[in-house]
Amino acid sequence: MSHAVDPCAKPGLIHPNDALPKLLEQVTPLSRTERLPINNALDHVLAEDITSSINLPPFDNSAMDGYAFRFNELSTQSAETNFTLVGTAFAGHPFDDDIPSGGCIRIMTGAQVPASLDTVQMQELTEANDNVISITAPKRTGVNVRKQGEEASIGQVILTKGTKIGAAELGVLATLGVAEVTVYSKVKVAFFSTGDELQPVGTELKAGQIYDSNRYSIQGLLTKSQVEWIDLGIIEDNPESIKQAFIEASSQADLVLTSGGVSVGDADYVKQVLNEVGEITFWRLAMKPGKPFAMGKLGDAIFCGLPGNPVASMVTFYQLVQPIINKMKNLPHSDPLKxxxxxxxxxxxxxxxxxxxxxxxxxxxxxxxxxxxxxxxxxxxxxxxxxxxxxxxxxxxxxxxxxxxxxxxxxxxxxxx
Structure with a gap:
């Protein structure tokens, strides 16, 4: 739903719901890829479909500890049937001998079910007297047997291009025997603060000065976003310094973030310099906190100018910058949980x-x-x-x-x- 003409909005202010689609229209997902071993692939995004080269499970196996037998050999006259125990199957150590009529085997969870047997009864519903095993009849054939290929079959696409690799995906890749994957390279983000009043932590403040907190908050947000970040520090409030910082940042990064310098003050030079070295879309958002926000291009890099106020900087990151990063990472857009x-x-x-x-x-x-x-x-x-x-x-x-x-x-x- 569009909010651009909302009568409650102040003149010249854009509703953030209208701003976000316009922001995302200017963003192209990254195409750089690299090949990584799966133990280095956590939090990366797949740049290829992962197709199974094996069946999952690769063989019929037992879902629990118990006894494997032929379902059609159960007695129709009583609730229990006596079978003769002829051997044991362990996970990784199948039972390969012939199994005569009326025979059963002890079987452990994950062990291969012999081809001649079709059903497993859990240990709790059996009684053992030497080699005679009394089995309470299950309701159907195939109970407690994980069938070959029931989870996935050879040639099936298991993980699709654009999937973010988390802990579960690492396990799936390992289950498939996949040792390396092609992923999109991490987004590179350069950031700096502007403002002559800002001082680095650990120094003594003079009259009118404050410590630069925004860079540390932004660094934390970028780290949680699983990007590669480049901290360019505090840039003094003059056009030439800001221009050089923009040139350096855009030569290294896919996304450039600044904190401060995007309002209408006399010493807010970010917009002025961007008009010289790049392209800028400048918005005043119907958003509190976070009214001043700028976006544009610096060469091949995207630029986002966040407000200088610390909370406004974080709010605009959550609401506007994070979706931009997600699109650059080749992740589908999704609204945050509400x-x-x-x-x-x-x-x-x-x-x-x-x-x-x-x-x-x-x-x-x-x-x-x-x-x-x-x-x-x-x-x-x-x-x-x-x-x-x-x-x-x-x-x-x-x-x-x-x-x-x-x-x-x-x-x-x-x-x-």
Missing amino acids: VNAKLTHAIKRKPGRVEFQRGILTRNHNGELEVSTTGAQGSGMLTSMSVANCFIHIAIDQGEINAGETVIVEPFSGALS
């Missing part, structure tokens, strides 16, 4: 911008989801992000919200665990 929760206290606000308030999501004694804000919501109050485990989404036309009303919440990773 859940409904009951607000524990009133929120006072004026309509006009989509708001992402920092919240604390919990379960009450009835198991229902409840959410409260972290308190003051200033865009410079980074401690609110540290306390929060979710965003509370507030619609552009929403006014005051009363305690007990249901709100939409976007949990951070692990918030519901």
